[in-house]
Amino acid sequence: MSSTPPNPAAPVSTPAAAPAPRRPGTQYALVVQRTEQLTPHLLRVHFAGEGVAAWIAAADPDRLAATDTYAKVLFARREVGLTAPYDLEVLRETVPLEDLPSRRTYTIRDVDAAASTLAIDFVVHGDEGVAGPWAQAAQAGDAISASVPGGAFAPSDDVTLPRLLLGDDSAIPAIAAALEAMPAGAQGVAIIEVESAAEELELAHPEGIDLRWLHRAGAGDDGATATAGLPLVAAARALPAPTGPVEVFAHGERGAMKELRRLINGEWGVDRSLLSLSAYWALGRAEDAFQAEKREPIGQIFEG
Ligand SMILES: Cc1cc2nc3c(=O)[nH]c(=O)nc-3n(C[C@H](O)[C@H](O)[C@H](O)COP(=O)(O)OP(=O)(O)OC[C@H]3O[C@@H](n4cnc5c(N)ncnc54)[C@H](O)[C@@H]3O)c2cc1C
Numbered sequence: 001m002s003s004t005p006p007n008p009a010a011p012v013s014t015p016a017a018a019p020a021p022r023r024p025g026t027q028y029a030l031v032v033q034r035t036e037q038l039t040p041h042l043l044r045v046h047f048a049g050e051g052v053a054a055w056i057a058a059a060d061p062d063r064l065a066a067t068d069t070y071a072k073v074l075f076a077r078r079e080v081g082l083t084a085p086y087d088l089e090v091l092r093e094t095v096p097l098e099d100l101p102s103r104r105t106y107t108i109r110d111v112d113a114a115a116s117t118l119a120i121d122f123v124v125h126g127d128e129g130v131a132g133p134w135a136q137a138a139q140a141g142d143a144i145s146a147s148v149p150g151g152a153f154a155p156s157d158d159v160t161l162p163r164l165l166l167g168d169d170s171a172i173p174a175i176a177a178a179l180e181a182m183p184a185g186a187q188g189v190a191i192i193e194v195e196s197a198a199e200e201l202e203l204a205h206p207e208g209i210d211l212r213w214l215h216r217a218g219a220g221d222d223g224a225t226a227t228a229g230l231p232l233v234a235a236a237r238a239l240p241a242p243t244g245p246v247e248v249f250a251h252g253e254r255g256a257m258k259e260l261r262r263l264i265n266g267e268w269g270v271d272r273s274l275l276s277l278s279a280y281w282a283l284g285r286a287e288d289a290f291q292a293e294k295r296e297p298i299g300q301i302f303e304g
Contacts, residue, residue, distance in 0.1 A: 030145070034046050041123060071149045073131070075101055104131040129287075164239075168192070
């Protein structure tokens with residue numbers, strides 16, 4: 001993530017005079033300040049407000065220092081009229097099941113502790129789902145609810161270590177942040193799969209990183225989304241096998257990530273300690289089903 005350091009003196013949005021102790025799962029209201037259309041299908045939403053300040057103050061600085069900082073975010077349908085932050089324990093007692101907020105996972109693309117703002121880049125992938133359509137309709141003053149962040153990856157400072165970054169649109173925020181954080185002398189390849197040339201972005205990156213864009217459109221018979229991951233896997237398979245250690249960051253659609261795990265960890269033998277590889281979403285699955293399947297063989301990337 002690109003960020004300015006957290007400000008320990010940032011105000012905390014506890015409502016009463018006596019601050020309530022923070023418990024796991026504490027939620028913070030992120031209020032939309034403005035939106036910014038980065039490409040036809042990638043929308044940056046800027047959030048501000050007391051809840052953002054409190055979220056930054058409560059976050060573990062190590063998680064904020066990662067380049068793949070992410071948060072579990074709750075989205076409520078506007079017509080239900082709930083006020084963020086959401087207390088799910090209370091809402092489960094008072095609100096019908098179908099009106100409860102839905103949980104989704106998003107990379108925090110940028111944090112500015114001094115301004116108490118943060119940004120999330122949403123893939124707007126159609127009318128299906130919760131978060132994509134929410135972002136598409138977002139207006140200043142709308143709010144979502146987030147818990148404190150996770151995140152573990154940060155590129156090595158070792159300029160002699162080659163890099164390989166692979167991902168689809170959903171991983172653009174994390175890949176962009178990783179490229180920005182790399183030492184100037186870093187060498188390697190970054191391959192990002194998007195629908196078409198219109199989805200390409202200018203990403204700051206070290207000169208020694210060969211940044212390549214792949215397009216799904218035209219890659220298959222039945223439309224762009226059905227081919228998600230195929231161009232990425234084919235491009236990775238066309239790379240020469242590394243002859244030594246390589247730092248890998250690969251995230252995106254689950255089927256593609258399974259193929260990349262077989263190639264990179266299996267065939268190439270890249271050690272897991274150098275490998276950040278996971279599924280960010282799964283074709284045909286809402287996130288609830290995708291998360292639940294992590295407990296079953298179909299949802300597991302490193303087994304099978
Ligand atoms: C750690 C982590 C970080 C992530 N960071 C980001 C991020 O910064 N930006 C981002 O946009 N996503 C990110 N994702 C992916 C995001 O959580 C999922 O795409 C999520 O499913 C979107 O929720 P939704 O409500 O829009 O769709 P869901 O209700 O979950 O799904 C509805 C339908 O849309 C399809 N779908 C979901 N996502 C996509 C997609 N990207 N492209 C095409 N079809 C899709 C599903 O297969 C399903 O058929 C991240 C995921 C993880 C685990």
